[in-house]
Amino acid sequence: MTEKKKKPVLSKSTFIKGLQCRKALYLYKNRYFLRDPLSAEQRAKFVRGTNVGIYARELFPGGVDASPKTHFQMAKSVEKTRVLIMEGKTDVIYEAAFSYDDVVVALDILYRENGQWKGVEVKSSKAVSETYHWDAALQYYVINGGGLKLDDFFIAFIDRDFIREGEIHPWKLFKLESRLEDVRLKNESVADILSELKHTIALKSSPDIPIGIHCNDPYPCDFIGHCWKKVPEDSIFLLEGIDERQLFEWYNNKGIKSIDDLPESVLIKPGYQKPLKSIRNNKPVSDKDRFSGYFPGSEKKQLILETFTFAPAIPLFNGTRPYEILPFGLGWMDLQTQKSDLLITEPGKNPQNDIGELLLEQTEQYDLIWVFNDTIEKALIDHYARNLPQKNDAFISIKSKLLDLRQPWDEQFVVYPTMKKLKKAEDILVRFDRPLEKLPENLEIPQEADALYQKLVLSENEKERQEGLTYLENYMNSKLKNLVNLHKLWLDFFQG
Numbered sequence: 001m002t003e004k005k006k007k008p009v010l011s012k013s014t015f016i017k018g019l020q021c022r023k024a025l026y027l028y029k030n031r032y033f034l035r036d037p038l039s040a041e042q043r044a045k046f047v048r049g050t051n052v053g054i055y056a057r058e059l060f061p062g063g064v065d066a067s068p069k070t071h072f073q074m075a076k077s078v079e080k081t082r083v084l085i086m087e088g089k090t091d092v093i094y095e096a097a098f099s100y101d102d103v104v105v106a107l108d109i110l111y112r113e114n115g116q117w118k119g120v121e122v123k124s125s126k127a128v129s130e131t132y133h134w135d136a137a138l139q140y141y142v143i144n145g146g147g148l149k150l151d152d153f154f155i156a157f158i159d160r161d162f163i164r165e166g167e168i169h170p171w172k173l174f175k176l177e178s179r180l181e182d183v184r185l186k187n188e189s190v191a192d193i194l195s196e197l198k199h200t201i202a203l204k205s206s207p208d209i210p211i212g213i214h215c216n217d218p219y220p221c222d223f224i225g226h227c228w229k230k231v232p233e234d235s236i237f238l239l240e241g242i243d244e245r246q247l248f249e250w251y252n253n254k255g256i257k258s259i260d261d262l263p264e265s266v267l268i269k270p271g272y273q274k275p276l277k278s279i280r281n282n283k284p285v286s287d288k289d290r291f292s293g294y295f296p297g298s299e300k301k302q303l304i305l306e307t308f309t310f311a312p313a314i315p316l317f318n319g320t321r322p323y324e325i326l327p328f329g330l331g332w333m334d335l336q337t338q339k340s341d342l343l344i345t346e347p348g349k350n351p352q353n354d355i356g357e358l359l360l361e362q363t364e365q366y367d368l369i370w371v372f373n374d375t376i377e378k379a380l381i382d383h384y385a386r387n388l389p390q391k392n393d394a395f396i397s398i399k400s401k402l403l404d405l406r407q408p409w410d411e412q413f414v415v416y417p418t419m420k421k422l423k424k425a426e427d428i429l430v431r432f433d434r435p436l437e438k439l440p441e442n443l444e445i446p447q448e449a450d451a452l453y454q455k456l457v458l459s460e461n462e463k464e465r466q467e468g469l470t471y472l473e474n475y476m477n478s479k480l481k482n483l484v485n486l487h488k489l490w491l492d493f494f495q496g
């Protein structure tokens, strides 16, 4: 292997960033301060990927970890890897680092079999995307270019059909597919792309690339706040139902930027009248008639229910699959008495049956049950109905009582400018300037509560468990109160 003298300028992530958009790469390297803050979704995704990567080491146990203490010490990691390979005392190296052509990469697993080195890149997902192929191709290019001839290159990903029974055998949980042919075919293209990316980084000013579908594909870009700041408040992107490619074509090439610039053929469509009015006036437009059929009579006994779930990538309980959605808690409030309660199942115990029983117990006496986005509740009820056939009727009856608090938004009972970007009850409350129960720090999104509960399942530290449970209780209480606030918001539209 040859040693690098120049400081590497690219990594796996910046290469993928550059593939997505040259401007994003330029800004990342030259105007980092313009970057948007890391979103809660991105934080949660990063933690999940790291956990799966570490678990995958069990595929080739007993290796030596070459990872650096900090991200800024990659050169040390490259040197450590070089020495480990040269000494030849180990057949497995984790986070083996290599540098070539101004790029530094860290391979999840490097192993030697019959005297030949092979590489494994681990992905926490259930399928291999085109982006992963490019990621693998870059690593192959750097490792081979650096002087280590790889005999094979695999992508390891999670087998969606795996069902846990007892101890997990890593070779059953992960699928390994050789991508040697593909990465070899891409080798020349990688060299060309790298040369172009390095040229982009060295530019005196940012490349002139308009906003487009690539701003969110394959990943949400870090510079949306910067590049989209000139998009007008009443932009055409607020209107749902028009193909995105068409919108960007109009916006970038035809000067159609705000909704009043839209072609007549769009402006006169009856389905767009409410959204257009709302965007023009920057005010909600509501349809009282739709609400009147939505709210039941007050004589009905009503419950607000929130189900809290987690979806471990690596199955924690027998009979479950990777990423299977499991409930870990319920929160509920009687709408008439305003009495509320919640329950979190003991971390470590398979929560499915406890939650199933609780669901039956708490909902039995009610005529109607309000939830937010009924997809999860419906899926869980179907699961219970299938797995507890003796209680099938009782579960099916719960399903028939569900009312969805997201329906007025999804079905345009109320239309609000920018509404299409709102995904959570909390977002809607903020938009309508309504009281909001603040969620605990670091639990802004369900994925973070999911990650915390998983951590508690695996923790043996009693203090950590107690603190975590208190956090989750606060989170669940706030979420439940926000559903009550949302119910009140829709009620006000109906009555007002």
Ligand code: SF4
Pocket: 020, 021, 022, 023, 024, 025, 027, 209, 210, 211, 212, 214, 215, 216, 221, 222, 223, 224, 227, 228
């Ligand atoms: S926001 Fe869009 S145009 Fe701007 S850097 Fe990111 S991907 Fe490129």
